[in-house]
Amino acid sequence: MAGLNDAARRLVESGVLAHMVTKNxxxxxxVSVVWVGLxxxxxxxxHLDGRQRKLxxxxxxxxxxxxxxxxxxxxxxxxxxxxxxxxxxITAGGAPELLGRLAQSYVGPGTVLPPMPDPPPGFVTHxxxxxxxxxxxxxTATT
Amino acid sequence: MAGLNDAARRLVESGVLAHMVTKNxxxxxxVSVVWVGLxxxxxxxxHLDGRQRKLxxxxxxxxxxxxxxxxxxxxxxxxxxxxxxxxxxITAGGAPELLGRLAQSYVGPGTVLPPMPDPPPGFVTHxxxxxxxxxxxxxTATT
Numbered sequence: 001m002a003g004l005n006d007a008a009r010r011l012v013e014s015g016v017l018a019h020m021v022t023k024n025x026x027x028x029x030x031v032s033v034v035w036v037g038l039x040x041x042x043x044x045x046x047h048l049d050g051r052q053r054k055l056x057x058x059x060x061x062x063x064x065x066x067x068x069x070x071x072x073x074x075x076x077x078x079x080x081x082x083x084x085x086x087x088x089x090i091t092a093g094g095a096p097e098l099l100g101r102l103a104q105s106y107v108g109p110g111t112v113l114p115p116m117p118d119p120p121p122g123f124v125t126h127x128x129x130x131x132x133x134x135x136x137x138x139x140t141a142t143t
Numbered sequence: 144m145a146g147l148n149d150a151a152r153r154l155v156e157s158g159v160l161a162h163m164v165t166k167n168x169x170x171x172x173x174v175s176v177v178w179v180g181l182x183x184x185x186x187x188x189x190h191l192d193g194r195q196r197k198l199x200x201x202x203x204x205x206x207x208x209x210x211x212x213x214x215x216x217x218x219x220x221x222x223x224x225x226x227x228x229x230x231x232x233i234t235a236g237g238a239p240e241l242l243g244r245l246a247q248s249y250v251g252p253g254t255v256l257p258p259m260p261d262p263p264p265g266f267v268t269h270x271x272x273x274x275x276x277x278x279x280x281x282x283t284a285t286t
Binding site: 021023028029032061063067069076077079081085106107 | 164249278
């Protein structure tokens with residue numbers, strides 16, 4: 001398994017948004033912008049709504065890609081970015097707790113999420129990293 | 144053809160980065176973060192290097208998706224974002240001029256790009272919009 005280096009781990013945990021790409025059954029890309037965090041060597045995302053198309057897509061084809069914008073740029077002003085390719089595994093439950101944890105970095109310390117009193121257990125996607133790309137201190141890959 | 148509404152056009156022209164998704168020949172996603180602009184109803188991107196994998200991918204399968212982060216958020220603090228699905232057409236030449244134009248919004252007014260004295264003509268990707276998604280004032284689509 002490929003892994004994230006320290007710079008990539010710091011970026012993922014800094015509260016930057018993940019552009020999450022799964023594959024529709026007609027082969028086209030499905031893209032959602034989501035919150036993600038780390039759980040050991042895996043990336044994790046929470047889904048309160050089990051009917052999301054990306055969940056059905058990952059159950060059919062577990063290959064997923066996530067891209068993140070960095071704050072740094074290269075010498076001509078083009079922003080660094082991280083692309084993580086991985087394989088998704090979906091487990092039932094735990095979405096409210098993970099959303100609550102991620103809200104601390106994505107919205108701010110002390111944020112209480114989900115907003116409803118009795119949220120559904122939802123689903124958590126666990127993504128094991130298979131390849132790292134992009135432009136920045138985590139990759140020598142080209143576009 | 145689907146079109147971008149005024150809010151979507153303003154976002155695309157505001158200098159926010161585009162996460163551009165094409166499809167590798169094994170069906171996996173290829174993701175690059177790029178600069179894009181508008182040319183009438185189409186989105187345009189410049190490529191100085193004609194060997195980029197995304198160009199080969201779009202020649203094989205012209206379906207492309209681009210996602211953009213907005214500055215606004217929904218009621219629980221999740222950021223709005225725009226997803227543009229389209230079909231790509233690649234033309235030869237014009238990349239230095241387009242990069243120079245896009246640099247004005249992506250880097251800043253007065254920026255001179257490309258950085259080399261005699262840049263290659265490169266390629267321009269023209270994307271006609273087939274579907275608009277995401278979360279924000281441009282879509283009623285769900286994730």
